[in-house]
Amino acid sequence: MAPLPLTVHIRDGNSATLICPGCGLVRQIAAAKFRNDRHNRAIRCRCGTVFHVLLDFRRHFRKPTSLAGTYTSRDPAGPGSGVIRIVNISRSGVGFTVSGRHRIEPGQELQIEFQLTDRNKSVLKKPAVVRTVQDNTVGCEFLCTGELDKALGFFLQG
Numbered sequence: 001m002a003p004l005p006l007t008v009h010i011r012d013g014n015s016a017t018l019i020c021p022g023c024g025l026v027r028q029i030a031a032a033k034f035r036n037d038r039h040n041r042a043i044r045c046r047c048g049t050v051f052h053v054l055l056d057f058r059r060h061f062r063k064p065t066s067l068a069g070t071y072t073s074r075d076p077a078g079p080g081s082g083v084i085r086i087v088n089i090s091r092s093g094v095g096f097t098v099s100g101r102h103r104i105e106p107g108q109e110l111q112i113e114f115q116l117t118d119r120n121k122s123v124l125k126k127p128a129v130v131r132t133v134q135d136n137t138v139g140c141e142f143l144c145t146g147e148l149d150k151a152l153g154f155f156l157q158g
Helices: 149-157
Strands: 006-009 015-019 026-030 040-044 050-056 063-075 077-089 093-098 109-115 123-134 137-142
Touching (some): 006 015, 015 050, 093 123
Antiparallel strands (some): 015 026, 063 109, 093 137, 109 123, 123 137
C-alpha cells in the first residue's frame, strides 16, 4: 500500500515548499504550472527518495464537518431544492452531498442554509455558485460575505 501523500499548501505567489522525508532537504517549486493538471505528484529528491505530495491551491483552510442543511436554486430559478449534508466548509466555500437525485450543475447559483454547531447555533444563509459536481458531491464558492461571516470565522477556528 502506497503511503498517503503529504499535503502542500500553495502560497499566494504560486510557490510551494517541499521537504524531503528522507534527508530533510528543503526545496521551493513553482506550482502555477500544476494548477490545471493533476495535483497529486510524485517527487524525486536528490537523495533518491521518492515521495508523493498533494498540491492544495485553496485560498482558505477547509474544515471537515457534518452539518445538515438545505439548498434552493436561485439561477435558474425553479427546479432544485433539497436536503444536503455539509462535509467541509471554509470562509470562501462549502462542499456537500445531496441525498437522492438532483439537477445541480456547475455555474448554477444556489442559496445554501445551514446551522453551525457553535454556542449560538448560528444559522447561515449563503448565496453560492456551483464550481464542481461529481455524482452526489457538490463544491460551491460563496458569492458574498456578510455580518454572519464572523460566526463562520469563529466556527472555523474551533
